[in-house]
Amino acid sequence: MQSTIQYIESQLNGFYPSSEISAFVRRIMESVFDLSYTDMILQKDRVFDLHEKERVHHIVERLKTYEPLQYILGETEFYGLGLKVSPAVLIPRPETEELVNWILESNLAENARIMDIGTGSGCIALALKAGAPQTSVMGVDVSETALEMAESNAAQKQLDVAFRKADILRWDEYAWEMQDVIVSNPPYVRESEKAQMEANVLKYEPDGALFVSDDDPLVFYRTIAGLALKYLKPDGLLFFEINENLGNQMIEMLRQMGFHDLELRQDINGRNRMMRCKK
Numbered sequence: 001m002q003s004t005i006q007y008i009e010s011q012l013n014g015f016y017p018s019s020e021i022s023a024f025v026r027r028i029m030e031s032v033f034d035l036s037y038t039d040m041i042l043q044k045d046r047v048f049d050l051h052e053k054e055r056v057h058h059i060v061e062r063l064k065t066y067e068p069l070q071y072i073l074g075e076t077e078f079y080g081l082g083l084k085v086s087p088a089v090l091i092p093r094p095e096t097e098e099l100v101n102w103i104l105e106s107n108l109a110e111n112a113r114i115m116d117i118g119t120g121s122g123c124i125a126l127a128l129k130a131g132a133p134q135t136s137v138m139g140v141d142v143s144e145t146a147l148e149m150a151e152s153n154a155a156q157k158q159l160d161v162a163f164r165k166a167d168i169l170r171w172d173e174y175a176w177e178m179q180d181v182i183v184s185n186p187p188y189v190r191e192s193e194k195a196q197m198e199a200n201v202l203k204y205e206p207d208g209a210l211f212v213s214d215d216d217p218l219v220f221y222r223t224i225a226g227l228a229l230k231y232l233k234p235d236g237l238l239f240f241e242i243n244e245n246l247g248n249q250m251i252e253m254l255r256q257m258g259f260h261d262l263e264l265r266q267d268i269n270g271r272n273r274m275m276r277c278k279k
């Protein structure tokens with residue numbers, strides 16, 4: 001194993017910072033060889049066979065093109081759940097785990113009805129169902145391939161979450177049930193902000209999950225808040241993950257639409273990243 005680890009480190013040196021390479025090593029050992037960090041220490045003299053070395057070689061070559069490791073392995077971890085991911089869905093981010101945490105801490109009624117809009121891999125919907133098993137959770141997405149991934153994640157985790165295909169920008173063409181909680185992490189990166197993004201995000205992650213035009217960057221929020229005005233129960237909660245630069249505009253818009261108890265929260269990096277309000 002030592003020589004395999006050295007191989008990964010030397011090959012990726014110059015492509016990624018060493019802290020990230022160490023994280024890759026652990027994820028590869030865990031995902032490909034089912035070895036925990038403790039196993040790695042205890043089995044450090046284990047010798048990988050040719051086939052195993054081939055697999056590592058293949059992964060390393062893909063990492064050199066900056067393909068995200070989560071897509072190469074086809075899986076990632078979110079809120080303690082191992083979830084399958086593909087380039088059809090955004091890779092779940094740690095800041096979204098913080099949003100899930102906030103929802104679960106919000107004194108939900110035990111049988112609350114929750115809707116996650118733009119569910120992608122299903123990460124928010126599934127983590128909420130896992131954390132609050134008595135709730136009824138539904139995930140909505142416009143992408144058929146994303147919904148297939150979300151459904152397969154639900155089946156694998158044996159989480160009873162319903163998924164529904166809908167274009168949320170045309171929500172008034174569908175019938176919806178009244179909800180206790182509506183949550184969304186919609187596309188929020190403005191086209192003009194692309195320049196600041198990592199090459200691997202731009203090259204591999206789905207544009208439709210990330211980008212909005214500079215002309216109307218709040219289009220998803222305004223539309224979803226409109227749906228919430230009609231389908232959120234009185235005192236129901238609306239949660240959003242947001243663009244760190246648009247916090248004040250979000251507050252202003254939601255206040256004007258009649259929402260109250262508006263609260264903005266920062267993520268672990270100190271950026272305005274999520275908000276909660278009441279109908």
Ligand code: GLN
Nearest residue numbers: 185186187188189209210
């Ligand atoms: N946080 C993601 C990123 O910066 C964007 C997620 C989104 O647009 N909803 O890559």
